[in-house]
Amino acid sequence: STDRTRQIALHYAKKGKIKLITRDVASGSKAGALNYGLLFTTGDIIVTVDADTLLERNALKEAVRILLDPHVSAVSGNVRVLCGEKSSANLLVKLQAYEYLMAMELGRRFNSIIGTLLIISGAFGAFWRKYVESLGRYDVDTITEDFDVTVKMRKLGKRLVFSEKAIAWTIVPETWRAWIRQRIRWTRGQAETLWKHRDVLLKRKFDLRFVLAVYDMLFMDIILLFIRFSWLLCIGFLFRVTFIYIILLSLIVYLVIESLMVITAGLLSPRKQDLKYVYLVPVMVMFYRPIYSIVRLKAYFDWLLKRKIQW
Numbered sequence: 001s002t003d004r005t006r007q008i009a010l011h012y013a014k015k016g017k018i019k020l021i022t023r024d025v026a027s028g029s030k031a032g033a034l035n036y037g038l039l040f041t042t043g044d045i046i047v048t049v050d051a052d053t054l055l056e057r058n059a060l061k062e063a064v065r066i067l068l069d070p071h072v073s074a075v076s077g078n079v080r081v082l083c084g085e086k087s088s089a090n091l092l093v094k095l096q097a098y099e100y101l102m103a104m105e106l107g108r109r110f111n112s113i114i115g116t117l118l119i120i121s122g123a124f125g126a127f128w129r130k131y132v133e134s135l136g137r138y139d140v141d142t143i144t145e146d147f148d149v150t151v152k153m154r155k156l157g158k159r160l161v162f163s164e165k166a167i168a169w170t171i172v173p174e175t176w177r178a179w180i181r182q183r184i185r186w187t188r189g190q191a192e193t194l195w196k197h198r199d200v201l202l203k204r205k206f207d208l209r210f211v212l213a214v215y216d217m218l219f220m221d222i223i224l225l226f227i228r229f230s231w232l233l234c235i236g237f238l239f240r241v242t243f244i245y246i247i248l249l250s251l252i253v254y255l256v257i258e259s260l261m262v263i264t265a266g267l268l269s270p271r272k273q274d275l276k277y278v279y280l281v282p283v284m285v286m287f288y289r290p291i292y293s294i295v296r297l298k299a300y301f302d303w304l305l306k307r308k309i310q311w
Contacts, residue, residue: 045126080170105118
């Protein structure tokens with residue numbers, strides 16, 4: 001680690017407040033670190049938290065409360081952006097706070113309700129230890145170990161739940177360079193994991209809701225992305241005169257839909273001040289999402305061409 005994590009943790013370990021475990025390797029993956037940490041755990045419930053993430057006081061209590069349901073195998077926490085609402089936060093941080101609000105309060109919440117949850121957040125997730133052990137712990141062949149372990153649990157027919165009250169606050173990239181690298185890793189990891197578990201789409205032995213969730217991700221995140229870019233190229237080439245009008249009409253539709261979605265997310269959020277993010281809708285639709293689409297497109301091509309990942 002280059003952020004003095006060990007030195008800071010050692011200070012608390014000397015006071016007896018934590019148990020510090022050091023893994024002496026020159027380099028490694030998060031999955032490898034998690035597997036190493038599991039060797040020292042003794043409890044029935046495993047909680048994974050990123051080093052740059054802080055838990056609210058009742059977060060663990062809320063996660064465990066849901067896990068006590070005998071039908072639940074894992075809980076995904078409600079991960080929000082630290083300092084995203086402060087005036088001192090830069091525009092990129094605020095846009096990510098908006099993005100996390102939408103992803104958690106709409107995406108994860110809805111998928112949890114209908115049984116199509118596909119990701120237990122690596123930033124904050126809780127699992128029954130016996131199920132993680134039964135999976136063979138974390139695989140080190142993908143860079144998105146949280147997505148991979150979630151898919152493995154879904155393959156076993158386990159029920160996964162999102163908790164809107166188990167809130168954690170994470171630090172996000174503050175520069176576009178760091179953000180692009182992070183999103184390329186996430187996107188490539190998604191492609192790796194979907195390809196690794198492609199048998200979900202080919203065999204009929206899995207839960208229907210799980211299969212539909214994978215198809216939905218494949219279509220919405222990958223296929224539709226390529227269709228959208230192809231559509232723009234075709235429209236621009238075939239209808240040069242009316243192209244600008246088609247784009248403006250599409251933009252208006254997107255702005256209306258996005259506004260309704262962020263207002264809904266704000267109303268569902270336990271923090272009603274989240275409604276204020278509605279002012280970011282124009283920037284989100286016209287700037288952030290198009291840039292993210294280009295980044296994702298690059299990441300998919302990088303994966304196909306097996307280019308080296310930049311950290």
